[in-house]
Amino acid sequence: MKPEKYFFAGLALIVFASGCSTLPRPGQPEARRGDEIVAAGHFFHIGTPVVLWLDPGGYDAYRVERRFGPIEKSDWDTSHAEVKTLKTPNRYGQRLAMLTPAETERVRGGGWDLPLLRRVVDQFVLHFDNCGTSRTCFQVLQDDRDLSVHFMLDLDGTIYQTLDLKERAWQATISNDRSVGVEIANIGGFPVNKKNPLAQWYKTGTNGVTTVTLPARFGDGGIHTKNFTAHPARPQPVRGVIQGEELEQYDYTPEQYAALTRLTATLCKIFPKIQCRYPVDAQGKLIPHKLAEADLKNYSGVLGHYHIQTNKTDPGPAFDWDRVVGGARKLLGENPPGLSAHRQRAAVGR
DSSP, X not given: OOHHHHHHHHHHHHHHHHHHHHSOOTTOOXXXXXXXXXXXXXXXXXXXXXXXXXXXXXXXXXXXXXXXXXXXXXXXXXXXXXXXXXXXXXXXXXOOTTOOHHHHHHHTTSOOOHHHHHHHOOEEEEEEOSSSSHHHHHIIIIIISSOOOSXXXXXXXXXXXOSOTTEEESSSGGGGXXXXXXXXXXXXXXXXXXXXXXXXXXXEOTTSOEEEOOOGGGTTTTOSSTTOOOOOSSSSOEEEEETTEEEEEOXXXXXXXXXXXXXXXXXXXXXXXXXXXXXXXXXXXXXXXXXXXXXXXXXXXXXXXXXXXXXXXXXXXXXXXXXXXXXXXXXXXXXXXXXXXXXXXXXXXX
């Protein structure tokens, strides 16, 4: 063999051996950091704790069984017989409204790709769960009602994902096909000067510090962070008008705000059609009621449940939109929401 042939043969052997050394060994586990969310089978880091439906302690909306109560009575037939509000074993569906017949046929078995999902999803819907904890929220959705949501955000800032984002969760009626939803643990907002459960859930000490106090029937609430004590970001109830009615609500926890800010930024990055903004009027102020049908149809971004339905008030008057959306825009390197081009330039100049 000529010298140059030895050279090329040796080079090929080196390249082949090098390539093989980069391949994982069969059965080698893939490490995760515990901050991943899932969209069309892809994992995305968000920088804050996430418990998936795949993980121990997760909440799996793909199951047809009830999650709580005796396991021998959790099957669908027994559940359907005992809980009259359960009409179907499925708590979710497929995002088919904006697909062609060929695309529908391609994804009907679950085979979504990320580019197609990005074309469809353009809204991120915020809810308070009216349950107080994510464990109770999942119990209501899964065991008592034919509902689901992609994410739940507990008092300690732990995010639970119950479905791949390719799924059509049943959480926001006419926006389900195009949206991702999150249920934030908070007992909710209530009409001023009417009976409400706020006193059962919040206690303010002589030092002025307000603490979330779960009623005894909730036990430890299923909070992922052991011995966690939750405090609303503001110690007193916040009042505001939603859907034309004055409501009062205790604020969300700082841990919830921090986690939601990262989740919002991540979703706006994964789905470019979700603009990092919230609905505002001509003066740049938050719209506190349902959007007009044409405006909702044309809206792409972050919004509340009350922007979609007149019978909803979540995420309530206490929710700090600028804290979340402004923080997400900062993480993304964008200008704060609601600023005009002139004010944006002025802000940059400062």
